[in-house]
Each structure stands twice: as structure tokens, then as C-alpha cells.
Amino acid sequence: MRMVDIITKKRDGGELSPEEIRFFIEGYVNGTIPDYQASALAMAIYFQDMTDSEITELTKAMIGSGTTVDLSAIEGIKVDKHSTGGVGDTTTLVLAPLVASLGVPVGKMSGRGLGHTGGTLDKLESIPGFHVELTTEQFISLVNRNKVAVIGQTGDLVPADKKLYALRDVTGSVESIPLIASSIMSKKIAAGADAIVLEVTTGSGAFMKSEKDAVRLAETMVRIGDRVGRQTIAIITDMSQPLGFAIGNALEVKEAVDTLKGRGPADLKELVLTLGSQMVLLAGRAATHTEARRKLEEALESGQALARFKQFIASQGGDPDVADHPEKLPQAKYTFELPAKTSGFVAEMAADQIGLAAMLLGAGRATKEDKINFAAGLVLHKKVGDPVEAGESLVTIHSDYPDVNEIMKKLYQDIKIRDHAKTPRLIRRIITD
Numbered sequence: 001m002r003m004v005d006i007i008t009k010k011r012d013g014g015e016l017s018p019e020e021i022r023f024f025i026e027g028y029v030n031g032t033i034p035d036y037q038a039s040a041l042a043m044a045i046y047f048q049d050m051t052d053s054e055i056t057e058l059t060k061a062m063i064g065s066g067t068t069v070d071l072s073a074i075e076g077i078k079v080d081k082h083s084t085g086g087v088g089d090t091t092t093l094v095l096a097p098l099v100a101s102l103g104v105p106v107g108k109m110s111g112r113g114l115g116h117t118g119g120t121l122d123k124l125e126s127i128p129g130f131h132v133e134l135t136t137e138q139f140i141s142l143v144n145r146n147k148v149a150v151i152g153q154t155g156d157l158v159p160a161d162k163k164l165y166a167l168r169d170v171t172g173s174v175e176s177i178p179l180i181a182s183s184i185m186s187k188k189i190a191a192g193a194d195a196i197v198l199e200v201t202t203g204s205g206a207f208m209k210s211e212k213d214a215v216r217l218a219e220t221m222v223r224i225g226d227r228v229g230r231q232t233i234a235i236i237t238d239m240s241q242p243l244g245f246a247i248g249n250a251l252e253v254k255e256a257v258d259t260l261k262g263r264g265p266a267d268l269k270e271l272v273l274t275l276g277s278q279m280v281l282l283a284g285r286a287a288t289h290t291e292a293r294r295k296l297e298e299a300l301e302s303g304q305a306l307a308r309f310k311q312f313i314a315s316q317g318g319d320p321d322v323a324d325h326p327e328k329l330p331q332a333k334y335t336f337e338l339p340a341k342t343s344g345f346v347a348e349m350a351a352d353q354i355g356l357a358a359m360l361l362g363a364g365r366a367t368k369e370d371k372i373n374f375a376a377g378l379v380l381h382k383k384v385g386d387p388v389e390a391g392e393s394l395v396t397i398h399s400d401y402p403d404v405n406e407i408m409k410k411l412y413q414d415i416k417i418r419d420h421a422k423t424p425r426l427i428r429r430i431i432t433d
């Protein structure tokens with residue numbers, strides 16, 4: 001088999017065989033196929049698309065490129081959740097202990113943040129003492145005991161994706177639905193999920209800017225999940241503005257705790273209940289959607305979910321007291337208010353740009369090597385659609401820098417106030433097979 005024939009076949013719109021797909025992935029990972037041929041094929045796939053059979057074979061070949069995590073020692077149906085990314089996305093911090101408190105096992109591999117999006121690991125590590133370095137045995141035993149544990153992605157999980165993603169990133173082929181679908185699904189399956197709940201975000205803060213593309217990606221992943229025997233459900237959500245109010249690591253931990261105490265932002269709570277009820281259903285812990293949602297609401301109201309959060313934090317070395325004493329979390333040296341210049345309605349809060357502003361304050365990384373300032377970030381006081389009076393604070397800026405004039409100027413550009421505005425619908429669609 002020759003790589004050049006595979007490239008030209010795809011370039012001309014042909015369907016690749018399972019053997020051709022495996023030849024490519026194996027050769028690319030072991031170094032016999034060079035970057036330039038892999039990038040030519042990725043671009044051909046970008047333009048010609050792939051059939052479901054091709055995407056399924058690609059997903060399987062990528063899974064086979066490294067080790068897979070065996071979670072069979074964990075009792076129950078392991079349901080994993082994945083989001084294609086957002087700004088101020090505090091969901092996992094609330095969702096994991098909440099569904100765990102209903103007996104759904106959550107053994108989660110999470111990532112770090114890059115650019116305008118944050119990562120769950122960084123958020124958790126803002127809790128003094130919390131660490132994610134667990135052996136597989138410790139991880140499994142914690143999930144069996146507490147039903148929840150979070151670790152970092154191990155080095156050898158889907159090496160084909162690491163290599164291919166880095167290549168796509170610098171050759172203009174990230175935005176390809178078959179490549180994104182196989183990238184995400186291969187990692188979830190290799191990490192040991194029995195069933196998968198996907199949140200596919202749309203809007204300025206998301207990968208998929210248009211809802212139409214998000215739906216296409218979601219439908220593709222749901223079909224691939226089906227073909228590889230992992231029940232998959234996708235929720236399409238609006239990420240045109242940040243989720244909740246807090247953006248920044250310690251600030252989001254506090255927001256997660258508030259939500260677990262039943263007084264968090266309405267949008268975050270709604271998303272958690274929507275994703276959570278799908279997870280509870282897939283795990284077989286409720287018979288109907290209504291029952292699943294009611295159980296989740298009860299776990300929030302009774303304090304059962306909050307208790308599970310504290311147990312989870314303490315089991316990984318963190319100080320569970322942060323839940324009752326948020327002042328124990330890292331605090332920024334300074335806070336600044338951003339007063340509205342005019343009265344009206346908040347018409348726009350550009351998620352990607354606001355995420356970038358938080359990153360510039362130190363809440364995120366511009367490059368993988370950057371160090372994070374856990375205390376830094378933003379707390380919004382308004383959501384799109386809210387009325388605002390001139391002089392009212394739109395945002396509190398938490399910063400260790402005494403001068404935030406440039407950030408303020410930027411935020412004034414990112415937040416638009418007009419005569420009228422509509423509240424966007426957060427949950428756009430639920431896609432099942």
C-alpha cells in the first residue's frame with residue numbers, strides 16, 4: 001500500500017477502506033508516514049468529508065494507536081461527559097459530584113485549559129492541596145468508594161490524536177467534522193466510557209460557530225458512538241456568552257459550590273440538570289427523564305451533592321473547607337468594577353473575547369508552558385438580555401496587576417449595550433439516535 005494512493009483516492013472523493021485507514025494511522029504514529037503526507041490527507045478529508053464507515057474505522061484505528069483504560073473494575077455503567085469547550089464552563093465541578101451522589105460512577109479524565117477556554121484540572125488545582133496524580137489503582141478504588149475521581153489524561157492515550165491534532169492545528173484542517181468526531185470519540189472510548197453524554201457548544205466561544213455545523217458534528221458523533229457500541233447522546237448548547245457569572249479558576253470553584261448549595265447562576269444550573277438527567281438515565285439510575293431530573297434537584301436541595309463534593313475534594317488531598325469558607329481559595333490582590341457607560345439592555349457578551357480577557361489577567365494560558373494565576377479572572381453581573389442602568393457594575397475584575405486599564409477598554413468593546421436585547425436559549429437541541 002502506498003500513502004500517495006490513499007491521498008489521491010480521498011482527494012478525488014473516494015471512500016477509504018478499513019485497511020487504508022489503519023495503514024495511515026499506524027504509519028503516521030510509527031513515523032513511516034511523514035507529516036506532509038498526513039497533512040495532505042487531512043486537507044483532502046476536510047474538502048471531501050468521510051462516510052460513517054470511514055469515520056468509525058478512523059476512530060477505531062486511533063483508539064488502537066495507544067493504550068486504553070480498563071474501568072471494568074468499577075461497578076456500574078460508566079457514563080462520561082464531554083464538552084467541546086466553552087468560557088467559564090464550570091459544569092464538571094458541579095455535575096460530577098451531583099450525579100455521583102445518585103450512584104452514577106464518574107471516573108473522569110480531564111484536560112487543562114488553553115487560549116480562551118479553561119480546563120477542569122486547573123480549576124480543581126486552585127483548591128489548596130488538591131492533586132490529580134493518582135495511580136490507576138487509586139483512581140479505580142476512589143471511584144468505587146466515592147463514585148467520583150478526576151485524573152489527568154495519561155501520556156499514551158490515543159497518541160495518534162495528539163500527533164494529528166498538532167498537525168491539523170498548523171495546517172488549517174481543525175474544522176473538519178470527521179476529524180473532530182474521531183478525535184473526541186476515540187479519547188472518550190479509550191478512557192473507558194460505557195456511555196457518553198456530549199455537550200456540543202455553538203456561538204462565539206465555541207469551536208462550531210454555527211448551530212448547523214454543531215448539529216452535524218453532534219449527529220455524526222452520536223452515530224459513531226452507536227456503531228462502536230457506546231450509547232451516545234448530544235446536547236447542543238449556546239456558548240455565545242460565557243456560562244454562569246464566574247470566569248477564572250478559584251472564582252469558578254466558588255461558583256460551583258454556590259450552585260451545589262442551590263444558589264448558583266440559573267444557566268449553569270439548567271445545563272447541569274439537563275446533562276445530569278441524561279447521565280442518570282444512561283446509567284440506569286432512573287426510568288424516565290422526569291424522575292432523573294427530580295432526583296438531581298433533590299440531591300441539590302438536600303445537601304447530598306455538596307457533601308459528595310467535599311468528600312471528592314478531600315479524597316484527592318484538597319481542603320474541603322473551601323466549600324464553607326471560600327476565602328480559603330486563592331484571592332487576587334485587587335478588584336475593580338467596570339461601570340456601564342449607558343443604560344439599556346445587555347445585547348452581547350462575546351464569550352471568546354471575554355475568555356481572552358480572563359486569560360490576559362492570568363486565568364488561562366496563551367501557550368502550554370504558561371503558569372496560571374488561580375485567583376485571577378472575571379465575575380459578570382449581567383447576562384445577555386438583562387436590563388442595565390448607567391453606572392451599574394457590569395463586571396468585577398480580579399487581578400494581581402494594579403493596572404487593568406487595557407482589560408477595561410477591551411471589556412467595553414466585548415460587552416454591547418443596546419435599546420433592546422433578547423435572552424438567548426441555552427439548551428438548543430437534544431440529539432439521540
Ligand code: URA
Nearest residue numbers: 165179180183184207
Ligand atoms: N476537540 C478535540 O478533542 N479534537 C478536535 O479535533 C477538536 C476539538
Ligand code: CA
Nearest residue numbers: 088243244246
Ligand atoms: Ca462560570
